[in-house]
Amino acid sequence: MSEALLEVSRLQVEFDTFSGRVRVLDNLDFSLLRGETLCIVGESGCGKSMTALAIMGLVPSPTGHITGGNILFEGEDLVRATESRLRSLRGDRISMIFQEPMTSLNPVFTVGEQIAEAVRLHQNVGARAARARAAEMLRAVRIPEADKRIDEYPHQFSGGMRQRVMVAMALACEPNILIADEPTTALDVTVQAQIFDLLEELRERKSTSIILITHDMGAVAEMADRVIVMYAGRKVEEGPVEDILERPAHPYTEGLLACRPVLQLGAAGARAKLAEIPGVVPPLHMLGAGCSFAPRCPKAQQRCRLEAPPTVAVSDAHSSACWLRVAEKDAA
Numbered sequence: 001m002s003e004a005l006l007e008v009s010r011l012q013v014e015f016d017t018f019s020g021r022v023r024v025l026d027n028l029d030f031s032l033l034r035g036e037t038l039c040i041v042g043e044s045g046c047g048k049s050m051t052a053l054a055i056m057g058l059v060p061s062p063t064g065h066i067t068g069g070n071i072l073f074e075g076e077d078l079v080r081a082t083e084s085r086l087r088s089l090r091g092d093r094i095s096m097i098f099q100e101p102m103t104s105l106n107p108v109f110t111v112g113e114q115i116a117e118a119v120r121l122h123q124n125v126g127a128r129a130a131r132a133r134a135a136e137m138l139r140a141v142r143i144p145e146a147d148k149r150i151d152e153y154p155h156q157f158s159g160g161m162r163q164r165v166m167v168a169m170a171l172a173c174e175p176n177i178l179i180a181d182e183p184t185t186a187l188d189v190t191v192q193a194q195i196f197d198l199l200e201e202l203r204e205r206k207s208t209s210i211i212l213i214t215h216d217m218g219a220v221a222e223m224a225d226r227v228i229v230m231y232a233g234r235k236v237e238e239g240p241v242e243d244i245l246e247r248p249a250h251p252y253t254e255g256l257l258a259c260r261p262v263l264q265l266g267a268a269g270a271r272a273k274l275a276e277i278p279g280v281v282p283p284l285h286m287l288g289a290g291c292s293f294a295p296r297c298p299k300a301q302q303r304c305r306l307e308a309p310p311t312v313a314v315s316d317a318h319s320s321a322c323w324l325r326v327a328e329k330d331a332a
Contacts, residue, residue: 012068043256058090
């Protein structure tokens with residue numbers, strides 16, 4: 001797992017709004033290795049899903065714009081690729097599982113037709129071979145009676161089964177990269193575990209690289225090799241999963257980890273104690289010149305409010321954009 005399959009450098013995405021042009025991704029840098037699972041975490045609105053849409057070439061138009069940076073997939077810059085080139089890659093070399101399957105699946109086509117369409121488009125096979133591949137993928141994601149259910153419509157499936165259909169569709173062409181955007185939202189814990197097992201099996205069997213977008217730190221602990229923590233469109237920390245979970249180097253990461261429920265036993269029985277990060281994510285058009293997390297940070301100093309911190313190495317492969325880490329490095 002040493003070869004970079006995807007390299008994102010200084011990526012900027014901006015949107016035209018009534019408040020003027022707003023930057024929703026600010027100089028984002030990261031790489032994805034072959035066979036690696038990279039988790040991107042952060043609160044809603046931090047830029048996780050927009051990162052995925054930028055990679056897929058699906059930044060909403062005409063209001064959204066990639067205004068800077070590069071997205072290199074096997075050396076090819078997707079930012080400068082034509083729309084026809086992006087269409088040829090989407091669903092074939094790079095696939096995505098969207099957050100809500102009921103809005104992603106077309107209600108007037110059977111699930112088999114929707115899976116087979118991607119196979120016909122990208123693998124240049126006939127209708128019979130594409131249908132056989134669709135049935136094979138439904139069986140692979142453990143949908144019972146796949147040969148029968150291939151002719152059913154999305155509304156005839158439960159939420160968990162629709163999500164499995166989305167996984168089957170994304171994997172039908174055996175992509176090099178799979179982006180999973182909150183793939184277990186609104187699913188019960190048993191189905192969540194089954195979906196994650198499917199993704200892990202795919203990675204082991206096909207050496208597929210996975211970008212998992214989530215706010216579930218339990219999923220991060222189970223799935224990730226490496227983690228990126230985002231806040232207000234910026235990367236604030238990156239490192240191996242063990243470092244992020246056990247030795248967080250940014251106050252925001254510490255806050256996210258503290259938000260995990262802790263079961264307490266008392267006379268009244270078990271109760272889950274839930275912490276929270278005070279305040280809210282600031283509107284992106286109102287970000288100041290300093291660290292965007294400073295207004296909510298219990299460790300913020302005057303410099304944090306005046307100047308954005310650089311990203312510094314905490315240890316091998318572990319970095320943080322925090323003035324506290326800069327001070328520690330200078331003191332050393």
